[in-house]
Amino acid sequence: MMRVRGWKVVAGLVVGAMMFAGCTAASDASPPPTPTSTRGSSPEPSPSPTPSEPTVAKPERPAEMDRTDEVGAAAAAEYFLSLYAYVMQTGDFAEWDAMSTELCGFCAKTRASAEELAAMGSRYHGGEIKVDETTVGAFDELFSAYPVRTVVTQSDARTVSGTGQTEAENPGRRGDVLVEVTTRPQGWGVLSVVSEAR
Numbered sequence: 001m002m003r004v005r006g007w008k009v010v011a012g013l014v015v016g017a018m019m020f021a022g023c024t025a026a027s028d029a030s031p032p033p034t035p036t037s038t039r040g041s042s043p044e045p046s047p048s049p050t051p052s053e054p055t056v057a058k059p060e061r062p063a064e065m066d067r068t069d070e071v072g073a074a075a076a077a078e079y080f081l082s083l084y085a086y087v088m089q090t091g092d093f094a095e096w097d098a099m100s101t102e103l104c105g106f107c108a109k110t111r112a113s114a115e116e117l118a119a120m121g122s123r124y125h126g127g128e129i130k131v132d133e134t135t136v137g138a139f140d141e142l143f144s145a146y147p148v149r150t151v152v153t154q155s156d157a158r159t160v161s162g163t164g165q166t167e168a169e170n171p172g173r174r175g176d177v178l179v180e181v182t183t184r185p186q187g188w189g190v191l192s193v194v195s196e197a198r
Helices: 070-090 094-099 105-120
Strands: 002-005 123-126 129-137 145-154 157-160 166-170 173-182 189-197
Touching: 070 094, 070 105, 070 123, 070 129, 070 145, 070 173, 070 189, 094 105, 105 123, 105 189
Parallel strands: 002 129
Antiparallel strands: 123 157, 129 145, 145 173, 157 166, 173 189
């Protein structure tokens, strides 16, 4: 649901590529005990995990994004957040780049993270973002932008190596995300994304 309030733009804040902090590397866990061999016995082979396919479909662009008012701002912010898991899982940056602006540090870091995973032969799984609530603030004349505050739930996420081994995990959580969106001739652009876990 959308509510319009007199929100002010929060500028100059940058978050990391993960929507919420707390990513845990698999190597941080306690190492498994070293297997011991017995003379005359042969060790049992370990099963090779199989990497899974992407778990998220490409989000559909909402028709409300054609509007340049508060409704369009809310739709643009929600759509951009929904692209996060898709971009991380597929490396398809077409829609992401179309909405990212040079001022958006989160946009650039997310793209860099997806590219780094692909270069290493790793895959990102999960991390889908569901927007539970949206509040659009008053249009800011100075930045030509709408501040859109959302309450989101992000599912568990993990990175998996090319052989299917889990490299890092990020537990799902709920939090507040502020997205600043601006109207441009080519459509909505994202100025910043700031998140805070609850």
